[in-house]
Amino acid sequence: MHRKNSIAKLNSTPTKKVNILMVDDHPENLLALEAVLISPNYHLVSANSGKEALKCMLKHDFAVILLDVQMPGLNGFETAKLIKAREKTRHIPIIFITAISQDMENVQQGYSVGAIDYIFKPFHPETLKQKIEQFVKIHKKHEENIIQSDLERNVELNEVNKKLDRTTLNLRRTEALAKVIGETLMDTIVTFDEQGFILSVNPAVKTMFGYEAEEIIGKNIVMLFLKMKDDNENKSSFSIFSSIKKAVGKVIESVSLRKDESYFPADIQIGETTVEDQQIFVCTIRDITERKQIEEVKRQKLHNMEHIVEERTFELLKANEKLQKEIEERNKIADHLYLSQERFRKIFESSPCLMAIFSLKDKMFIDINTSWVNIIGYSYEELVNKSINIQHFIDESDGSYIDLNQTIRNRKISYKTKNGEIRAGLLSTEMIDIHPEPCTLIVLTDITERVHLEKEMYRLDRLNLIGEMAAGIAHEIRNPMTTVHGFLQVTRNDRDNLPVEIVDLMLEELNRANSIITEFLNLAKNKVSVKMKHNLNTIIEALSPLIQAEALRSSKHIYLDLGKCPDIYLDQKEIRQLILNIALNGLDAMSSGGKLTIKTYIEERAVILEVKDQGSGISPEVLEKIGTPFFTTKEKGTGLGLAICYSVAERHHADIDIETGSMGTIFSIRFDLNHN
Numbered sequence: 001m002h003r004k005n006s007i008a009k010l011n012s013t014p015t016k017k018v019n020i021l022m023v024d025d026h027p028e029n030l031l032a033l034e035a036v037l038i039s040p041n042y043h044l045v046s047a048n049s050g051k052e053a054l055k056c057m058l059k060h061d062f063a064v065i066l067l068d069v070q071m072p073g074l075n076g077f078e079t080a081k082l083i084k085a086r087e088k089t090r091h092i093p094i095i096f097i098t099a100i101s102q103d104m105e106n107v108q109q110g111y112s113v114g115a116i117d118y119i120f121k122p123f124h125p126e127t128l129k130q131k132i133e134q135f136v137k138i139h140k141k142h143e144e145n146i147i148q149s150d151l152e153r154n155v156e157l158n159e160v161n162k163k164l165d166r167t168t169l170n171l172r173r174t175e176a177l178a179k180v181i182g183e184t185l186m187d188t189i190v191t192f193d194e195q196g197f198i199l200s201v202n203p204a205v206k207t208m209f210g211y212e213a214e215e216i217i218g219k220n221i222v223m224l225f226l227k228m229k230d231d232n233e234n235k236s237s238f239s240i241f242s243s244i245k246k247a248v249g250k251v252i253e254s255v256s257l258r259k260d261e262s263y264f265p266a267d268i269q270i271g272e273t274t275v276e277d278q279q280i281f282v283c284t285i286r287d288i289t290e291r292k293q294i295e296e297v298k299r300q301k302l303h304n305m306e307h308i309v310e311e312r313t314f315e316l317l318k319a320n321e322k323l324q325k326e327i328e329e330r331n332k333i334a335d336h337l338y339l340s341q342e343r344f345r346k347i348f349e350s351s352p353c354l355m356a357i358f359s360l361k362d363k364m365f366i367d368i369n370t371s372w373v374n375i376i377g378y379s380y381e382e383l384v385n386k387s388i389n390i391q392h393f394i395d396e397s398d399g400s401y402i403d404l405n406q407t408i409r410n411r412k413i414s415y416k417t418k419n420g421e422i423r424a425g426l427l428s429t430e431m432i433d434i435h436p437e438p439c440t441l442i443v444l445t446d447i448t449e450r451v452h453l454e455k456e457m458y459r460l461d462r463l464n465l466i467g468e469m470a471a472g473i474a475h476e477i478r479n480p481m482t483t484v485h486g487f488l489q490v491t492r493n494d495r496d497n498l499p500v501e502i503v504d505l506m507l508e509e510l511n512r513a514n515s516i517i518t519e520f521l522n523l524a525k526n527k528v529s530v531k532m533k534h535n536l537n538t539i540i541e542a543l544s545p546l547i548q549a550e551a552l553r554s555s556k557h558i559y560l561d562l563g564k565c566p567d568i569y570l571d572q573k574e575i576r577q578l579i580l581n582i583a584l585n586g587l588d589a590m591s592s593g594g595k596l597t598i599k600t601y602i603e604e605r606a607v608i609l610e611v612k613d614q615g616s617g618i619s620p621e622v623l624e625k626i627g628t629p630f631f632t633t634k635e636k637g638t639g640l641g642l643a644i645c646y647s648v649a650e651r652h653h654a655d656i657d658i659e660t661g662s663m664g665t666i667f668s669i670r671f672d673l674n675h676n
Helices: 003-011 027-037 050-059 076-085 104-112 125-184 204-209 237-246 289-303 305-350 370-376 448-493 500-521 536-553 572-589 620-625 641-651
Strands: 018-023 042-047 064-068 094-098 115-120 188-193 198-201 225-228 251-257 263-275 278-287 354-359 364-368 393-395 408-416 422-434 437-446 532-534 557-562 568-570 595-602 606-612 654-661 664-672
Touching (some): 018 027, 027 042, 027 125, 042 050, 064 125, 115 125, 204 251, 237 263, 237 278, 263 289, 289 305, 354 422, 532 572, 536 595, 536 606, 568 572, 572 664
Parallel strands (some): 018 064
Antiparallel strands (some): 188 278, 354 364, 408 422, 606 664
16 A cells, blocks of 8 residues: 555544543432543543453553552552553553642652652642643553554555565566476476586486486496597597587587487587576487487488489380379270260160259359159250259258259158159259369159058058057947946936936946046147156156155055266156056066166267166067057956057157066157257
């Protein structure tokens, strides 16, 4: 904080009340003092004895103390001595007030124990008030000086700390940068003193020489070199070290020695500095094996240049002979190509598929075959070298126009003939170059008749399915209706009141018929699913008490193994029905003591729901008919439970897989995250 700002802040601080301690064993005297000194700027604290005054000193800081001399217990002089003996309170001014002794001896005793003034009763109120005001001003000034000194000291300390922080930060940056450079540099960096003893090395020494840092620190640097350039046979340590020191500021070649006694060529560069009056050398060692190998290769190439020229000349002669043979081969290929073109022309013309060659540059037909002319209805002259109407070719999957600039394989399209007929076909295209214009070979297989046949078969299948379902519905609903009809006839003949048991039975049969119709409606393809984001695990946990209760009725067990799954779009009611149907089927398939496991997990961008029972498995005959409406193996089943499950899965774009065996059955429902 700036010094001026500190002073401004000090001056703007709201004034607080100043504490004044009044000590007297007579309450009327304290009341008189309070009447004289009362002020909004003072906080007057009263004490009836010296002991109580000392307690007040522990709780508050006082600007001045008015102290009676004659008091029971601790008198004023003894109390003053104790106040002055404490470091924190020794500077508080004390004014003695007495009405008994005015002897000079008592006054001297008062001053000796630390009193600032000595007032005799009765005192003049205005004089006492003015004295107190002056002591309060001195106290406030003293506190302001202390605060100002602390602020100035804090400002100076903050400045010093900032400079120290900046210096520390710069030092850390420098150290970190030096460390990173030393660790990432591929060259070995060695520092050594003027006697050649190694002081430090960077991590590259491990890769280059095979030494750990602690193995060579303190050793002489000559252990890293076999010889220096121009040393010839002189390999003494003294000679090597002399050559190293002479290399200061220069780059010289050397032969460096590894820990395993192998050696390699190296460039060394020496730098020199002084640290705390000590001469320090920095040596950079670079492995130049690769450079030497390249130089050797260059020398070898230069040496063999004549031989290479001779070989090249011989190769050119052979290439000329080979070229003559290639010309002959190309003539044969040209003849073969002509035959191939003739063959292609015959295939092109006689193919039952519609074939055309389309220019990508001019956007027009270059050639078409007879099948194209016969089916499309346009003549050859009306199509060749004419622009194509791309709107006549529609992709049936999304209704878009076909892009002939890309390769297509058996894409189902619809196309229009000259007379306006819409036909179906499978379109394939291939990019080709003709002189050397980019073109597309179009092959269109007409499947109009096949599509009509498929639609007719689909219609017949639907009629057959509706017939089967109608028979099933009639059979299932007639049973409860027959019961109700019979009892109604009995009621008609019998005028007496109908027994409650018969009414209950009739209601039960009607409810059964209504349940069959409701479940049948759940199979509808056009049923709307209200899908919202839900967590599959949350739905299972909400259903688990219901399934657990059903299991306990037959002494069976439920186990949940729920893995972490993302939220997906689901119709909660339909998914609850799917889980409940499969889980209850699993419980029915097991004998007493069996365990039903409900598991969820993620696999290859899909959320998997597995329901595994420990039943005896599903026979192949039953497995083949599973999911067929009104097919059931239960005595009172409607045969719509699993059919509804398959319908719900289809509306959620999910797949149901069944694995069964003698150890039990696993129903797996796979919800695709990509589609979701």
